[in-house]
Each structure stands twice: as structure tokens, then as C-alpha cells.
Amino acid sequence: MKHMANLKGSPLVPAADYETDDARWRALLARDARADGRFYFSVATTGVYCRPSCAARQPRRENVAFHTTMAEAEAAGFRACKRCKPDETPAWHAREKMVARACRFIEDAETPPTLDMIAADAGLSPYHFHRLFKQVTGVTPKAYAASHRAKSVKGSLKGSRTVTEALYDAGFNASSRFYEGAKDMLGMTPGEYRGGAVGKTIRYTILPCTLGLMLVGATDVGVCTIQFGDDEQALQAALVAEFPEARFEGATERFGDWVKAALAFVETGEGAAKLPLDIAGTAFQRRVWAALQAIPAGETVSYKQVAEAIGEPAAVRAVARACASNRIAVAIPCHRVVRADGGLSGYRWGVARKRTLLDREGGQ
Secondary structure (H helix, E strand, O other), X not given: OEEOOOOOOOOOOOOOOOOOHHHHHHHHHHOOHXXXXXXXXXXXXOOEEEOOOOOOOOOOHHHEEEEOOHHHHHHOOOEEOOOOOOOOOOHHHHHHHHHHHHHHHHHHOOOOOOHHHHHHHHOOOHHHHHHHHHHHHOOOHHHHHHHHHHHHHHHHHHHXXXXXXXXXXXXXXXXXXXXXXXXXXXXXXXXXXXXXXOOOEEEEEEEEEOOEEEEEEEOOOOEEEEEEEOOHHHHHHHHHHHOOOOEEEXXXXXXXXXXXXXHHHXXXXXXXXXXXXXXXXXXXXXXXHHHHHOOOOOEEEEHHHHHHXXXXXXXXXXXHHHHHHOOEOOOOOHHHEEOXXXXXXXXXXXXXXXXXXXXXXXXX
16 A cells, blocks of 8 residues: 555644554654643653643653643653743644634624624734634635534524525525525535425435445435445434435435445445545535545545645644545545554544555555
């Protein structure tokens, strides 16, 4: 298997992987700011303890010890580093707190606030706020607001008496603006979604494969989900929960062909060209998923490299979330995204399945 091909990246340790001393040492070497607060390290020769992102000269491994808290480091006789100041609130924490407040401001507004309004509430200029918001979240304030309204309208459509009522509840001041993007946000018309996909035909099947059980679901447009699991009822329940009023049917000749192509793709890596997809997601998710589809079989990239490939180098966390939100396994190959050190990291359908897929592709 070829690792880190095609996309240029830099060392990065995922935030969820600071459990062992080896992982912490890698974070220290990478000066990974996202590890700040997750642990601290002390240096025996200097008598100080630091954040993982400290810019001081790299210590020798044998002189380094790791601590879960500052109190633990101080109890061991170490004092706070005067360069990285681990006993003070880091700048990134204040930025993330400010952006989190801005997200709440957007979500609580009755109508979508303008950039000037959000920036004023944050106490920043519109330009500076826009740049900072995108740096932290990976999306613009406008895109975040649109995504939130899409999420809100999904809930409102199922609980409101009319579609129009749901649109206004979600912050759309003109129904035409919502309908323009409804297919992207919902994957179907608002009326269909409001009724739990009343009248919508979704064909699906569950069949065994070398990865366990595989569920394939499709609309008339194409395959909308490929899921893996070990329990048929759990797979079926997850599908029905999203569209409780849809009409679910078995295979038609065309759908049968799609299932065969999906199975061949899972088992051999071939047949992707025969598999039309019905992809519904935010604009950012679509960009990430398109980048994943560009990764050749047998090669892997890091989350950082995907972020760079879509022109959003600071959006590593948002890229990871988009990978985790992928509903079409293998055809949108999120299994080809790994840690910067080549480690497998997580996978929605289990790391064992991810390892099997990568080993299989590496043998091609």
C-alpha cells in the first residue's frame, strides 16, 4: 500500500490519539497545538513542564516525562515554562470560545444575521472575524448559517403543520430561497421530507459480504447509502429512522444491477463506474467527499492532506467530521484517510473493516 500519495501534507497527530507515551512524543515532535491541555511534558534537565506545542528546542527523549495535568507536573517538582506558559489560557482556546459564541449567535437568531452583525457581537472587524471563523470551523459564517438552517428545517418539517410554517421557523424569509437549495439539503422535496418521505420510494437490500452484512439503499437517482454492520435489524432500523414514512421496496432490475456493482466494488475494488450516486450533504461535505473519490485505490492520505487538497488547510477537524458523516461506504472511500503517521485512526464501520479494505487494495 502506498501511503500519503498525491496530496502534500505535514505531520499531524489526531486529537483523539494522545493515550500512549509514543503518541504524546509524536505530538511533541509535531508541536501539535491541538494536544495542548490534553497532556503536559516535563524535561528533567531544565526542571520545567510545557505544552506539547512549545517552540523551545526539542528535548532528548530520555529526559522527557508526560503528565496528565499541571498539578501532576508541579507535584513532581517541575515549574511552568516561561516560553509557552502552560499555566495560562492559550490563545487558540480564546479563539475557539469566541467562535463557539458566534455559532450560538447564528443559531439563536430569528433570521440569518449578516456578517457585520455577527462580527459586531464578537467585537471584531468583519474581515478579521470572517477569516478567524473559517480558520476554526473550516466553513464561512454564511455556510454555517445555511447548514444550521438545513438542520433546523429537517426537524421543523417533521413537526410543523405546513411546509411554509417550517421554513419560517427555520429562518427562511422567502420560501423560494429554500426551494432553490432543497434538493441539496434534503435529497428530496420539502413535502416529501416533512412526511418522513411519504410517497418516496427507497429501494434497499441487505446481503452478506466479506465485511459482514452490507446494506445498499437507492433512490431513482442512484445509490444513497452503503452501510456495513453485523446485525440486520440494526441496519434496517437506522435506514427507516431517517425516513419513517417512505415506501421501501425490493430490487428492480436497475437496482439489482446497482447492488451487483456495489458488491463488486466492495469485494474487488472494481465496478465504480457502474455505480451512480445520489449524494446529499452540505457544500463543504461535498467538497471533502469529492476529494476522497480522487484518491486512487491502494493509496492513502491524511486528514491534513485532504484539507489542503480542497483549499482549506486549517479545516482538519471539519474534514474529519465530513469523513465521519459519509453514508456511502467504499464508493466515497473515507477508509483511505489515515493518520499522518500512517495509523488507521477511526472508521464509522469499524477499524477492522478499514484495515481489510486497505489491505485488499494494497494487494491489487
